[in-house]
Each structure stands twice: as structure tokens, then as C-alpha cells.
Amino acid sequence: ERLAEHGITGPDVGVLHREGTLRGVGLDDVSEVRRGQRFAFVMDTRLCEGVDALAEGCDLLVIESTFLDGDHKLASDHGHLTAGQAGRVAKEAGVRHLVLTHFSQRYSDPTAFEHEARAAGFDGELTVAHDLVRVPVPKRR
Structure with a gap:
């Protein structure tokens, strides 16, 4: 105009x-x-300041949740996150859309990852990734 x-x-x-x-x-x-959109990809890491910095204010956060919370020690020992940790990071960072990925094959029910991320307090849009899934970046506000 x-x-x-x-x-x-x-x-x-x-x-x-x-x-x-x-x-x-x-x-x-x-x-x-106009505010830009923010995307972060967090993979193969334990909790650290870098995870928080990358996630801060993201419109779309793709983050590993290799293990479930019951295996948090195993996750830490092998340099990975749990679904609950991913959910807490997303909640605290104000993420709009959380995509959980990079799951250990020891688990047969992918919905368990969503349940743990929700239990950690994340209430935004959430996708449990699977092969060939397409996830759009949320529209600007």
C-alpha cells in the first residue's frame, strides 16, 4: 500500500x-x-547452555529425544536427551512447535515420547517425527 x-x-x-x-x-x-522466524535443530547432545540458547524463542524446534525419562542416566552417559528434557527445554524457551526425533529403537511406542514431553509442561504444537514427515514452519504471528 x-x-x-x-x-x-x-x-x-x-x-x-x-x-x-x-x-x-x-x-x-x-x-x-517484521520479526523473522526462528528454527533450531538440536541433535546428539546432553543438556547444556547451547541447547537453551538455540531453543530460545523458536517458532520450530527439532530436537532429539533419544530416550524416555526412565533412562535419563543412559541418555546422559551417551550424550543424548530424554523426551521430558526436550519438552522442558521447549516449554522454558517459549517454542511454538516442537518436533521430537532421533528415537532409540529400544522403544516400540512413539506416543510415549509425546506423553513425556507433555508431562514436562510443553503445551504447544507437537510432532513426533517419523520417516518422510513434512513439518512446516509455523506462520508468522
Whole structure:
């Protein structure tokens, strides 16, 4: 709308974007700052400050949950997270959509991972990943 008010259309939009001004109109006159979207991928790690930093404010967090909480010692020993830890990280970081992945084959019920992430307090959108699943980044707010 702001571009149209100044008669800027077509290729001139690109010129304005590249050069910052066009016919006395500045880029700031016809644009607005929009928050970007944030995505993080956390894999093969124990809990650490880096996990929290990556997850902070994510729109989409893909995070390993190799083990269930009952095997938290095994998870730590082998450098992995549990589903409950992943859920807590997502909750505390304000994640909008949590994708759990990288499951140990010792477990036969993938819904157990979702239950543990929910029990840890995560109440946003949650996907338990499986082969070839497509997960879109949530739309901007």
C-alpha cells in the first residue's frame, strides 16, 4: 500500500530495495520491520547452555529425544536427551512447535515420547517425527 501511494511498482521496487531511495522516497518510508522466524535443530547432545540458547524463542524446534525419562542416566552417559528434557527445554524457551526425533529403537511406542514431553509442561504444537514427515514452519504471528 505504501509503495502504491508513492507510485512505486514493478522493477522500481527492486531498485528502491537495493539503493535505499528512489525519487525522494526512502526505504523506511514504505516498509516496516517484521520479526523473522526462528528454527533450531538440536541433535546428539546432553543438556547444556547451547541447547537453551538455540531453543530460545523458536517458532520450530527439532530436537532429539533419544530416550524416555526412565533412562535419563543412559541418555546422559551417551550424550543424548530424554523426551521430558526436550519438552522442558521447549516449554522454558517459549517454542511454538516442537518436533521430537532421533528415537532409540529400544522403544516400540512413539506416543510415549509425546506423553513425556507433555508431562514436562510443553503445551504447544507437537510432532513426533517419523520417516518422510513434512513439518512446516509455523506462520508468522
